[in-house]
Every structure is written in structure tokens, then in C-alpha cells.
Amino acid sequence: MSNNELYEHKRSDTVKWVLTLFAFILVGVMLAGIILGWFDKKDELPVEEEQTEQAAVTDGEGNAMDEDIVYPMPEKMSFSAAAFAEPLAQFGEPTGTVTSEQSVDVRIEAYVYPESAANKEVDFSVTWGNAPTHGSEEVTNYLTVTPDSDGSTTATVSCKKAFGDDTIIITVTTREGGYTATCTVTFTGIASGIEITSSTATKKSTSARGEYYELGTSKTYTFDIGLTNAFDDAAGNLSVTEIGGEGNMYFGNGSYNDGGYINFTDMVQKSIGEFADEFITSATISGNALTVKTGSKILENYYSSYGPDEYFITDIYYDRYVIEMNDDWSIKDSSDTFRNQNAQSNAQNIGSCYFYVTVKDGISGLTETVRLWLVSSVNGVALSQTELEF
Amino acid sequence: MQSKGQTAAKVIGVILVLALLAGIVAVIYRFTNGFNEDFKTFYVEYDGEQILTTESEMHLVEGNTHRFGVKYTFDTENSEPKDYNVKVIPNAERDFDFTVDGERYLYSKEGDMTAAFGLNKQDTYFELVIPEDFSLQYALQSCYPGQTVVVPSEAENGNAYPYTLVVSSYNESVVYRIDLSVGAEVTGVTLDPEQIIFTGTQE
Known part of the structure; x- marks a missing residue:
């Protein structure tokens, strides 16, 4: 093969690669268009009628509440020492110490209003309160909230270890409307x-x-x-x-x-x-x-x-x-x-x-x-x- | 010996092919509910969300009209609209008896309850019109107009989703069953208790 023929062959290869690349781009664009077309179909749906304005959040007594504000509950409640008798029974030993696999558990419940609400599903979350001294650690090392099932309004709060003077906030958020309520969790070491x-x-x-x-x-x-x-x-x-x-x-x-x-x-x-x-x-x-x-x-x-x-x-x-x-x-x-x-x-x-x-x-x-x-x-x-x- | 341009072109080409394959896999994944079901050539849309799982649950707020889009995956704007089927049937997780003019009926045996949902069926969508104060009593009464229907008060208990919306393609090769609950719009939430003090005590 002469030098000239070799040069022509290389140039032919270059042209082939450019054409192949072009073909791939073309196919890609076409498929992307088809895919986008599928997903854009939903935009063709007739616009749903404008929903009625959501009523203000109400507390248990029906008082109006702003959905953007986290409100305290109408009544405060604290767990007495007696309230822990049953949860601690799981430890077996009367004076057992909580180990890494154990916890002190308390049940909490969210009430979605109105009572006849179609969607009562909620999500629970846990965060540290203001300026926590244990803030460098995951809050879930200390406290977790586990709903009974996905979206359930009842959940188990598990305290895994003492968290001193810090405050932990449990927030429940409705999946419909995004309304929230909170529960403040503190720790006070009292001897048993x-x-x-x-x-x-x-x-x-x-x-x-x-x-x-x-x-x-x-x-x-x-x-x-x-x-x-x-x-x-x-x-x-x-x-x-x-x-x-x-x-x-x-x-x-x-x-x-x-x-x-x-x-x-x-x-x-x-x-x-x-x-x-x-x-x-x-x-x-x-x-x-x-x-x-x-x-x-x-x-x-x-x-x-x-x-x-x-x-x-x-x-x-x-x-x-x-x-x-x-x-x-x-x-x-x-x-x-x-x-x-x-x-x-x-x-x-x-x-x-x-x-x-x-x-x-x-x-x-x-x-x-x-x-x-x-x-x-x-x-x-x-x-x-x-x-x-x- | 390949030039730098040839190498770059090959790399780009391979990337494009891989991206293409990934896109195709993603589409298949989505339309097969994570490779768990057959590829959906027909699907339902509600509130901008595609329903691609054959069994799902949904909450409908009373006093509203709920619009569902129906789509055939490979249809285009110019395609001739295909028909589809839609109906509402009982979903008795905990069955109960009710009476119509004194005669007892089993809820789970109730055939079609679509009449209670004010179905408005169009070519590409349908609407369910849910009146205020919708209830099992209302739904069953709608099925027996002019007759006295008595539903036990505890009928709602244990039946979180008392109805099932069944939407199927024209040849019923694709069927979606959407369990429905009907109730009011959420207006707030509270948490009980508001405060927990862990003391570590046990008695």
C-alpha cells in the first residue's frame, strides 16, 4: 500500500467514525424525544378544578391555627415514674440498665383533624432542640420514633440513652396539607x-x-x-x-x-x-x-x-x-x-x-x-x- | 494507529450508547413497576401522578370532583381514542350486613357501586364526584334509590378503604385496582402527649 493509499484509508476511517457518532446522536435524540413525549402526556390532562381553600388548622377545641406555625398541644402531659413500669418490664431485671439493644419506650399518637379526614397518614421526624450539647451526634442515637406502619398515626418513642439537659423535638406532619404538631422530649434522671x-x-x-x-x-x-x-x-x-x-x-x-x-x-x-x-x-x-x-x-x-x-x-x-x-x-x-x-x-x-x-x-x-x-x-x-x- | 479524534469519538459513542440503554431500562423499569409486573400499555393518571401499579390505595376528599386521566402508552395525539372500563366495587376488609327494605345483604356481595360516585366518563379521562358527607350509608343508598337502606354504625370500623376503583383497558389486558377511602380534607394535627420526660425510673 502506497503512502497515498494509506492516507486515503485513514481519512475514510475518520469519516466513518464521524458518521457513526452522528448516527448515535440522532438515535439518542429521537429516543429522548419519545421518552419525553411519554412523560409529557400528563400535561395534556385537563386541569383539575381548583380545590377549595384549606381551612385553618384547628386544635382539639376547634381553635384556629396557622399551618405554618408549630403549636404546643392544648394540654401538657408528662410521664410519671409509674408510666415506665410496663415498658421497663422488657428488661427482665428489676433494676436493669438500658443496653445498646434496649430502650425505654413510650407510645404517642397523632390526631388528624377532622375526625372524618380521608387521609390520616402522617410522618414522624426527630430533631435536636436548640443548642444541644450532644448535637454532634445523630439524634437517633438517643431517641427514635417508629410508626406502627407506614403513615400510621401511632408510634413508639424509644429513648436509647440519657441525653442530659438537651431537648429533642418530635414532629408529626400530615401527608395531606403538611400540618405539623410537636412533642418536646426531655430527660431527667430520676432514680428507680x-x-x-x-x-x-x-x-x-x-x-x-x-x-x-x-x-x-x-x-x-x-x-x-x-x-x-x-x-x-x-x-x-x-x-x-x-x-x-x-x-x-x-x-x-x-x-x-x-x-x-x-x-x-x-x-x-x-x-x-x-x-x-x-x-x-x-x-x-x-x-x-x-x-x-x-x-x-x-x-x-x-x-x-x-x-x-x-x-x-x-x-x-x-x-x-x-x-x-x-x-x-x-x-x-x-x-x-x-x-x-x-x-x-x-x-x-x-x-x-x-x-x-x-x-x-x-x-x-x-x-x-x-x-x-x-x-x-x-x-x-x-x-x-x-x-x-x- | 488511531488519532486522538478517533479515540474521543469512540468514547463519546460508547457513552451515548450506554446512556441510551440506561434510558430504555429506566422506561421499562417505570412501566413494569420495578420489573415486577408486565409492561403497561395502559395507565391512569391522578393529580399529575402516573398510576402504574396494578394495586394501590388512594384517599378521596369529599365535596370534590376527582379527575383521572387514562392513557395508552403507545398512543399519539393522532391515535384513535381507545375505550376503557371504569367502575367502583366494594372492598370489604371486614364484611358486614346491611338491609334494603328489611332484606339483609352482604356488603362484599354488592356488585357495582359506581352510581354513588357520580361517574363522568370521557374519552381520555373520567371524574368521580364525591358529595359532602359521603359515607357508606350514602353510597349504598345511592345503589338502591327509593328504598330504605340501613347500614350498621360499626360498618366503617375496620374498613379503612371500603371501595375499590377498577380501571381496565379496552380489552381488559391491563387492570388497575385502586382501593379508595373517602373523607374530609385534613385541617390539622395534634400530638399526644405534647411533652415526654424520660426519667429512667421504673416504678
């Missing part, structure tokens, strides 16, 4: 559970006294007050509401005889709560810490005061906790038996006695009582012999 624990006091349990903490005399103990809820985010306003004692024991005026044994007179049964403050001398709260100070006596050694008898022979211990008399008399009369019955009653019942401190959370109204029992603290040590010589 309260627990008092201590790492410094010894926790014990008996069938008679139940769970209690054993405290030494003349000491200070710290307890932690835990407030819990489903989100593990609860504020509290804690205070000590009561220091008391549970159990009725015999007390009397005791005096020691020559043999060193104690005799009782004027024995009466009293509630140990009457002088609980001599065993639990103070209970104060700072933040979530409860500080308890104990008195110097245990119940078994309790007396309110003492002084000499009228003959100045021996001391009388007033309101002394009655213990069994072990005198050296060879003959015991009926009064001895009676007195020892009281001592035996004390011995039998002391195992079920306890002192207590009750704490209340002023926000949730929850209270919790911790049971306490005093035992003698170690106050010294001695060896049988202080000096050995081999």
Missing part, C-alpha cells in the same frame, strides 16, 4: 432504685436480723448511697430521715451485790428505738456518702446513768439492760425466776434487734434503710506475761 453499701463496715446476715452491718463502738463508718435507673443516670437529693431501733427489750435499775452479781428492780420493756441515738450518735450525708458515728456502749452493756443508792452502799445503774442474775444464793425464790425470765427474754430476742438509719432521695421519693448492730471495738491488747526469763 437506691442502695446503701459500705466497704468499711462488715456486712452480715442472720435469719433473725436479716442483712445488717456490724459496727464497732466509738467509730466512724462511711456508706455509699447508690442511685440507679434504667439509664444509669440519676440525680439525687439525699437526706437522713430517721435513726431508730427495732426490738423491745427489758431494762431495769441494776445494782451489784457484795458478791459482784447484779440485781434488778423496776424492770420494764422498752423499744430500743427510744435511745437509738446513744448507739448511732450521728448519721450525716455529703453527696452520695453517708457517715455514721457509733456510741461507746453496746446494747448488752447499756444504762442511761448511774449513781449511789440511798445508803451510799452501792451504785445503781438506771435503765440497765437486763441480764441474767447469777447470784450466790442457795435458795432461789419466785421473784428470782421472774427476773431471770426477763433476762432470758432479752437473751432470746437480742438476735433480732437492730438499729437503723433511713435515707431518702428527695427527687424520686425513694427511701432505703440500712440495719446496724454494735459490737465492742477492740480497745487494747495484753499478754499474760509482760516479761519472760529463761
